[in-house]
Amino acid sequence: xxxxxxxxxxxxxxxxxxxxxxxxxxxxxxxxxxxxxxxxxxxxxxxxxxxxxxxxxxxxxxxxxxxxxxxxxxxxxxxxxxxxxxxxxxxxxxxxxxxxxxxxxxxxxxxxxxxxxxxxxxxxxxxxxxxxxxxxxxxxxxxxxxxxxxxxxxxxxxxxxxxxxxxxxxxxxxxxxxxxxxxxxxxxxxxxxxxxxxxxxxxxxxxxxxxxxxxxxxxxxxxxxxxxxxxxxxxxxxxxxxxxxxxxxxxxxxxxxxxxxxxxxxxxxxxxxxxxxxxxxxxxxxxxxxxxxxxxxxxxxxxxxxxxx
Numbered sequence: 001x002x003x004x005x006x007x008x009x010x011x012x013x014x015x016x017x018x019x020x021x022x023x024x025x026x027x028x029x030x031x032x033x034x035x036x037x038x039x040x041x042x043x044x045x046x047x048x049x050x051x052x053x054x055x056x057x058x059x060x061x062x063x064x065x066x067x068x069x070x071x072x073x074x075x076x077x078x079x080x081x082x083x084x085x086x087x088x089x090x091x092x093x094x095x096x097x098x099x100x101x102x103x104x105x106x107x108x109x110x111x112x113x114x115x116x117x118x119x120x121x122x123x124x125x126x127x128x129x130x131x132x133x134x135x136x137x138x139x140x141x142x143x144x145x146x147x148x149x150x151x152x153x154x155x156x157x158x159x160x161x162x163x164x165x166x167x168x169x170x171x172x173x174x175x176x177x178x179x180x181x182x183x184x185x186x187x188x189x190x191x192x193x194x195x196x197x198x199x200x201x202x203x204x205x206x207x208x209x210x211x212x213x214x215x216x217x218x219x220x221x222x223x224x225x226x227x228x229x230x231x232x233x234x235x236x237x238x239x240x241x242x243x244x245x246x247x248x249x250x251x252x253x254x255x256x257x258x259x260x261x262x263x264x265x266x267x268x269x270x271x272x273x274x275x276x277x278x279x280x281x282x283x284x285x286x287x288x289x290x291x292x293x294x295x296x297x298x299x300x301x302x303x304x305x306x307x308x309x
Contacts, residue, residue, distance in 0.1 A: 014225045016083070018115070018266040019256050029269050032225050039227035044272035045220030046128035049235070049279055054216060060282035062213040063098030063234070068203040075196045078184050082191035083224060084267055085254060086110040087181065093202050095144055095162065098282070099217060100232065104144035104162045106202060107152060111168075112223075113138045113250045115265035123247050127167055128223050128268045129235055137247050138168035139268070140240060142202070156222065159230035166206055171241030177204040182246055185253040192258065211238035218279045223269045 014035065015026035033040030070092070077088040091105035114126025114137065127139035142164040145155035155161050180197050187195045203209070214237040221229040254264035 015256075016267050016269075019262065022257075022260065022262045032227065036225040036227055038221065038229060039225060041221065041227065041229050042273075042275045043220055043229045043277060044227060045223050045231065045233060046130075046269060046271050047218065047220065047274050047277075047279070048130045048133060048271045049216055051132055054279045054281040056283055057099065057217065057280040060099045060215070060217055060280060061097055062209075062282075063100070063215075064096050065203065065209060065212075066094040066096065066103075068093050068095075069201050071199045071201055074199070076199050077194055078181060078188055078197050079194035080188040080191050080254060080264075081110070082256060084110045084112065084264075085185065085188060085250070087197070089202075094147070095164070098215075098234065100162055102146050102160075104160075105147050106142055106144050109140060109142040109202075109205075111138055111140055111250060112268040113247065113265075114268075115251050115263075116248055123170070123244060123251075124266070126266055126268050128271075129165060129167075130271055131167075136167040136239065137170055138242070138250070140166040140168060140205070142166075142206075156226070156228040156231075161222070161228075161230075162232040162234065164206075165233060165235040167236075167239040168247070169239045169241050170244050170247060172243075173241075174243045174246060175241060178242060178246060182249050185249050189253055189255050190258040191256070205240070207236065207238040207240060212236055213282060214238065215282050216279055217282065218277055220272075220277075 013026050014032050015023055015028055017028050019026055020028055027035055072090045072092050074090055079086050086108050087110070088108050089106050091107055093106040094103055096103040112126055112128045114124035117124050123137055125135035125137050127136035129139065143152065144162045145152055146160035149155040149158065149160050152161065177200060180200060184195050184197050187193065216235040218233050220231050220233050221227050222231060251263055251265045256262055256264050
């Protein structure tokens with residue numbers, strides 16, 4: 001998850017391993033904790049989700065998406081942060097329920113990706129989270145903060161961040177809902193570049209809501225310095241699909257530094273130890289409580305016996 005970095009004027013800038021050949025003095029992920037102590041915490045993100053070890057939480061009902069179907073009243077701002085491309089939102093779209101302790105407003109979204117492979121047709125995977133060791137081509141993070149907080153910095157210091165994560169896969173067709181964003185990538189190729197883009201309903205960028213009742217939930221951190229913990233993560237099973245050419249536009253058009261030939265590639269943090277945490281899974285079956293399931297067992301047994309007679 002992309003997050004404004006804390007200022008440490010006397011310390012080297014943090015970076016990804018893909019930058020080190022051009023910036024040997026920068027601090028790659030294994031050294032982030034030297035400048036940002038939280039990066040060495042026990043509840044860090046991203047993680048690898050081992051699907052046969054997750055636990056179903058029957059209290060994780062579907063999330064409610066408020067004003068996700070509406071266009072915000074002001075234009076979006078798309079910018080190059082030097083570590084990702086970010087789209088700033090006005091906070092009008094919100095989420096609640098789904099086991100969240102409060103209502104949260106969407107303030108920005110950004111992406112993580114891999115690199116163009118040796119073959120002109122290929123792409124190396126670059127999602128931050130992995131599932132059973134599999135890394136997806138890209139990952140979208142929609143960052144939300146509790147409504148009472150003014151910005152992400154305040155929310156991070158008070159444990160008020162909830163992030164929705166979506167894996168992005170290669171599809172056979174172009175996803176036209178992303179064209180307005182992808183078309184601006186060349187114009188924000190360098191850090192500190194920003195452009196205005198016409199808003200779209202956030203709902204148009206993610207899978208249909210009928211597919212969003214299945215998700216993973218765990219407590220983690222920001223995935224970039226300052227690595228603040230107490231972030232509620234929701235990772236959806238249903239992926240977003242972009243065409244191969246759309247995915248390739250991210251590493252081909254963006255740069256880590258101004259006036260540099262170094263492309264922005266592999267901007268993901270390696271997975272972190274799960275430690276003592278538990279990853280929970282929501283499922284459509286969570287809509288039926290365990291008590292109600294027990295009530296259904298006698299009827300199911302009767303039906304089974306009737307078929308065997």
